[in-house]
Amino acid sequence: MAGQPLRKPTRLEPWQDAGQAPYVRIEKVTKTFGDFVAVDEVSLSIYRNEFFALLGGSGSGKTTLLRMLAGFEQPTEGKIFIDGVDMSGIPPYERPVNMMFQSYALFPHMTVEQNVAFGLKQDNVPRAEIRDRVAEMLEMVQLGAFGKRQPHQLSGGQRQRVALARSLVKRPKLLLLDEPLGALDKKLREKTQFELVNIQEKLGVTFIVVTHDQEEAMTMSSRIAVMNHGVIAQVGTPTEIYEYPHSRFVAEFIGSINMFEGRVVESAADHALIASEEAGCELYISHATPAPTGTPVVVAIRPEKIALSKEESPDAAGRNSAKGVVREIAYLGDVSIYLVELPTGKTVRVTAPNVTRRTEMPITWGDEVYLSWRPFAGVVLAQ
Amino acid sequence: MSGVVSALSRLGLWGRGAVIAMPFLWLLLFFLVPFLIVFGISFSESIVAQPPYAPLVGWLTDEESGTTKLQILLNLTNYLRLTGDDLYILAYLNSVKIALVTTLLCLAIGYPMAYAIAKADPARRGPLMMLVILPFWTSFLIRIYAWIGILKSNGVISNLLEWTGITSGPVEILYSDWAVYIGMTYCYLPFMVLPLYSTLEKMDPTLLEAAADLGCRPLKAFLTVTLPLSLPGIIAGSLLVFIPAVGEFVTPELLGGPDTLMIGRVLWNEFFANRDWPVASGVAIALLLVLVVPIMIFQYVQGREAEER
Numbered sequence: 001m002a003g004q005p006l007r008k009p010t011r012l013e014p015w016q017d018a019g020q021a022p023y024v025r026i027e028k029v030t031k032t033f034g035d036f037v038a039v040d041e042v043s044l045s046i047y048r049n050e051f052f053a054l055l056g057g058s059g060s061g062k063t064t065l066l067r068m069l070a071g072f073e074q075p076t077e078g079k080i081f082i083d084g085v086d087m088s089g090i091p092p093y094e095r096p097v098n099m100m101f102q103s104y105a106l107f108p109h110m111t112v113e114q115n116v117a118f119g120l121k122q123d124n125v126p127r128a129e130i131r132d133r134v135a136e137m138l139e140m141v142q143l144g145a146f147g148k149r150q151p152h153q154l155s156g157g158q159r160q161r162v163a164l165a166r167s168l169v170k171r172p173k174l175l176l177l178d179e180p181l182g183a184l185d186k187k188l189r190e191k192t193q194f195e196l197v198n199i200q201e202k203l204g205v206t207f208i209v210v211t212h213d214q215e216e217a218m219t220m221s222s223r224i225a226v227m228n229h230g231v232i233a234q235v236g237t238p239t240e241i242y243e244y245p246h247s248r249f250v251a252e253f254i255g256s257i258n259m260f261e262g263r264v265v266e267s268a269a270d271h272a273l274i275a276s277e278e279a280g281c282e283l284y285i286s287h288a289t290p291a292p293t294g295t296p297v298v299v300a301i302r303p304e305k306i307a308l309s310k311e312e313s314p315d316a317a318g319r320n321s322a323k324g325v326v327r328e329i330a331y332l333g334d335v336s337i338y339l340v341e342l343p344t345g346k347t348v349r350v351t352a353p354n355v356t357r358r359t360e361m362p363i364t365w366g367d368e369v370y371l372s373w374r375p376f377a378g379v380v381l382a383q
Numbered sequence: 384m385s386g387v388v389s390a391l392s393r394l395g396l397w398g399r400g401a402v403i404a405m406p407f408l409w410l411l412l413f414f415l416v417p418f419l420i421v422f423g424i425s426f427s428e429s430i431v432a433q434p435p436y437a438p439l440v441g442w443l444t445d446e447e448s449g450t451t452k453l454q455i456l457l458n459l460t461n462y463l464r465l466t467g468d469d470l471y472i473l474a475y476l477n478s479v480k481i482a483l484v485t486t487l488l489c490l491a492i493g494y495p496m497a498y499a500i501a502k503a504d505p506a507r508r509g510p511l512m513m514l515v516i517l518p519f520w521t522s523f524l525i526r527i528y529a530w531i532g533i534l535k536s537n538g539v540i541s542n543l544l545e546w547t548g549i550t551s552g553p554v555e556i557l558y559s560d561w562a563v564y565i566g567m568t569y570c571y572l573p574f575m576v577l578p579l580y581s582t583l584e585k586m587d588p589t590l591l592e593a594a595a596d597l598g599c600r601p602l603k604a605f606l607t608v609t610l611p612l613s614l615p616g617i618i619a620g621s622l623l624v625f626i627p628a629v630g631e632f633v634t635p636e637l638l639g640g641p642d643t644l645m646i647g648r649v650l651w652n653e654f655f656a657n658r659d660w661p662v663a664s665g666v667a668i669a670l671l672l673v674l675v676v677p678i679m680i681f682q683y684v685q686g687r688e689a690e691e692r
Contacts, residue, residue, distance in 0.1 A: 072592055092595040105593035109611045119597035161641075170597065 009374060013120045013237075014047035017225065018200050023048045023085070024069065024174065025204055029078035031064050031230075038064040040230035042079070048173075051200055051207045053217035056252075057225035064178050065227075069208065070099045082174060093122075098172040102179040104153040104163035107238045111270050112138070112162050113147040119170045137165040140199065164196075168203065175200075177209045181216060193220050195240075196263050199304045214254050219244070242302075247383050251300045258306070258348050262297045264380075272380060274299055278346045286375035291382060303351040303375065305377035308338060312370045320373040326365055340369060418671075425664035426457045428485075438662045446487040449578040461665035471649065471666065475673065481563060482628035483634070486575075488568040489624045490617065493575035497616075498609075500576075501583035515576050523570065527637050531557060532568050534638065535666070558640040566638040569627055577622040582616030583609070615684060627676055646670055 016021040022045035022370050025219075031039040039061040046052045052196060054062040067073045068080060071092035080087045082096060098119070113134055120130045138144050141161035151159055160183065167175055180196065181189045196219055200207050211217050217224050218238040226233045226241060234241060234250045245251035248259070260283065262276030267289055274283040283299050291297050307313075313321060324340035327347065331354075338350045348371060363369060427436040443454040465471045500511045518526060533539045536555040544550045556562050586609065594604040632647030639645070646666065653663035 056681075070592075070596055072595075092592070093598050093600055097596075099596045101589050101593060103587070103589055105587065105589040107590060107593070107608060118594070118599070122598035122603070166597070 013169070013222075014050070014055075015172070018038045020047055022046060023050075023080040023083060024208070027068075027079045027081070029065070029069060029075045029080060031061075031073060037230050039068070039075075042227075042230070042232055043078075044225060044232065044235065046206065046208060048206055049204055051221045052209070052222060053221035053224045054208065054210045054211070054227060055217040055224050055253075057212055057216060059229075061230035062212075062227045063178060064230075064374065066099075066178055066208065066210045069174075070097055070176055071095050071237060071246065089313040096172060097174045097176060098167040098170055100167040100178065100180055101177040102181075102182055104151075104159050106159060106162055108151055110150075111147065112143065112149050112151070112154070115151065115162055116166045116169050119166065123170070124253070133169055137169045141165045141195075155181055157192070158257070160184060160192070164199070168205070171203075172253065174206045174208065175206060179211055180209060181211075181213070189216070196220060199219050207329040218254075226253060228253075243379075245300065245353065245379060245381070248298055248300075251379065256303055256349055257369065258301045258303065260301070261296065262299055263294050263296050264289065267291065267293050271375070274378075274380065278342075278344055280344045280346075281321050282319050282344055283378055284377045285380055286381050287380075289361070291380060295382075298377045299382055301373055301378050303337070303349040304335075306348065306350045307370050307374045308340070308350050308352050309372070310363065310371050313372045320375065321370060322348070322368055326363060326367045326369055329365060330365075338363065338369075340371060396572050406500060421664045421667055424660050425461055425668050426459070427661045428458050428460075429659045434660065435658050443587055458661070461661045462669075464662060465665055465669055470644075471646075471669075474646045474649045475669070477644045478629050479673075481560070481567070481643075481645060482625050484564055485567040485628045486618045486621050486625045487565060489572050489575040490621060492568065493572055493579055493615075493620065496572075497576045497583055499578035500580055501586075512580065514576075515573050515580075519573065524633070526570070527634060528567060530562070530569065530638060534562050534565065556639075557638060560643055562637065562638040562640075563635045563643055566634045570622040570634060571628060574623040576586060578619035578623065578635075579613065579616040582613045582619075584664070618684050619681065622677050626667070626677055626681075629674060630670055 003302065024046040026042055026044040026046075028041050028043055029039055030037065036117050042061075042065060059331060064073060068075050069082075071087065074088070080171045087095065091134065105215060109119070116137055117130050117180045120133060134147070135144070138147055141164055141234070143158060143161055143165065145373070146158065146162075151162065156160065160180070164180070181192055184192060184347050193216065193318075196207075207349075209217070209221065212293075215284045218241075221238065223237055224241050225235045230251050237245075241250060242254055245254065245257075251259070256363075260274075260276045260279040262274040262279070262283060264272060265275045265282070267274035269288055270286070272285045272287070272289045272291075274285065274298065276283055279299075285299070291299065312323070322342050324342045326338055327341045328337075328339040332335040333354070335351045335353050338352065340348045340350060342348060347362060350371065417592065425438055426438050429435060429663055432439050437458075438457070439456055441454050441456070443452045444450075496515070497637050500508055500515075503511060508677070531538075534557040536553040536557070538557070540556060542553045543552075544554050545552070556565070590608055590612070591604050594608050595601070599607065630647050630650075631645065632651055635645045636648055636651070639648075649664050650663055650670070651668060653659050657663075
């Protein structure tokens with residue numbers, strides 16, 4: 001389910017293009033509440049038409065950062081530029097930005113139409129134009145027939161779409177979304193992910209989404225900033241974040257991963273060799289590591305990159321392979337998760353697709369199995 | 384087994400019934416029965432006796448045939464007097480006027496107070512609300528007497544005005560409609576602040592953020608979002624002030640001038656000075672009818688609010 005290709009193969013990658021000026025520039029922004037540092041010297045550049053995700057757990061500072069972009073909070077230090085304009089001291093009602101709130105914040109005393117029209121009325125848009133634009137917007141979110149309803153007469157999914165229509169009706173260049181899908185159930189969430197991406201591409205709006213759901217961030221966004229304790233741990237495309245995590249935190253936060261503690265034995269330009277007592281074998285990595293020989297490191301290997309077999313692979317030679325006993329199996333339909341205990345006591349998580357159809361599994365509880373992985377599978381992280 | 388269960392559930396039903404019956408019984412005994420007695424007296428005739436009104440129902444014995452008949456005398460003159468005599472109509476109108484002015488003054492002072500408390504730091508809200516309720520801990524009469532000391536000529540306000548040179552001589556605010564407005568606004572202010580505070584405090588602050596985000600300036604956001612959403616509180620507070628203010632007796636009696644005509648004073652005079660219980664009862668019934676309309680609006684609004692929740 002993770003990694004549905006919502007985006008077209010031709011990706012826009014403005015951050016690769018040195019000539020592109022960022023649409024949103026966050027410069028060393030710090031926000032403190034009393035002694036608590038919510039956002040700690042964060043710098044970010046977000047480009048036009050990006051679908052940018054701020055991903056992090058609760059208290060990571062992602063929502064505070066979003067609220068500073070909207071103007072509800074002022075940075076304690078640092079500056080925010082939107083379209084080249086310094087936003088310091090500019091109140092929310094004068095910013096070229098709209099926000100979709102986590103709670104939707106629909107006005108309970110107004111109908112759906114009045115809610116959507118609210119922003120246009122503030123700009124003194126002519127009545128006929130307001131009517132047309134509201135109707136067009138409601139049509140786009142498939143709520144054309146619900147204009148006269150009150151918010152409390154709508155389902156959660158419908159309210160979410162009213163909130164989206166209300167935040168988009170002013171045609172902002174930048175839309176901020178605070179956990180836009182948080183209150184929806186799983187099926188509706190997946191459907192809405194598609195809709196959001198389609199709308200974003202159709203309208204050419206820059207989206208900045210705050211989410212704690214890594215799957216949501218992976219499927220929708222062009223780039224992700226993983227936040228932790230007010231600091232940005234890593235910025236990159238979903239693939240970069242997943243396949244090349246820079247730190248132990250990012251590796252563990254996104255998906256599941258196996259960590260083997262070890263020590264660098266050999267460090268060369270094209271490979272590295274790490275001795276790990278935990279893994280019970282030498283780990284051969286086909287890329288260079290900045291860590292010099294002798295330093296303790298962690299090798300991270302994703303569960304789907306480990307092969308599971310009842311026979312030992314012939315070219316193992318004590319590298320990138322281990323023997324263990326299957327302790328747990330979780331059958332998820334498309335894949336199964338195996339927890340394999342190594343003689344060293346370490347439990348390794350392996351996922352394998354259920355390629356064939358059968359009721360009896362070839363590998364079952366208590367079986368002795370061999371684990372092996374290719375040289376490119378591991379990522380060396382500093383400890 | 385099933386017998387025990389059904390007996391228990393019957394007992395539960397009975398218990399629930401008893402809980403509901405208690406307030407009903409209370410209202411029946413101390414509201415409906417006295418109301419019916421007063422309603423009855425209003426149709427009676429004033430006589431010099433103990434009690435000072437003629438019985439409505441009596442037995443009439445025909446001397447000739449010796450038969451006894453049930454006689455019910457309904458006397459409508461009391462109500463005719465209410466419409467005939469200017470005094471009563473003027474007193475009603477003046478009561479409604481004073482109650483309206485009091486309500487508006489309470490709203491004008493109470494709304495900013497309630498708003499400020501609702502927006503205050505959560506830790507400070509409790510003590511601030513305590514301050515609003517604090518006057519209730521002192522006797523109502525003592526507080527009104529204190530106002531006499533403040534408002535009288537050579538009182539606190541008068542001396543202050545003279546001392547600052549705004550006025551040359553002593554100022555008498557006491558014994559005027561203004562004194563009544565001041566006293567009543569002071570007395571009823573908490574009844575306005577409490578419901579206003581509870582609606583304003585419940586309001587979701589992100590609604591104002593949403594309004595600002597959509598380009599709405601703070602003042603306009605207050606008028607288009609906060610004010611309409613606090614309407615239930617405004618209505619509840621206004622009725623809580625208006626209804627008792629119409630029938631108010633003590634404050635106008637103590638602070639008002641001789642020409643401060645209010646229905647509560649008229650009622651008092653009819654009962655205790657004139658000892659005309661039937662007319663006084665008629666005044667009371669008419670007052671009740673005048674008040675039933677706002678009470679019903681209040682009930683309707685409350686019911687609708689409860690439905691929405």
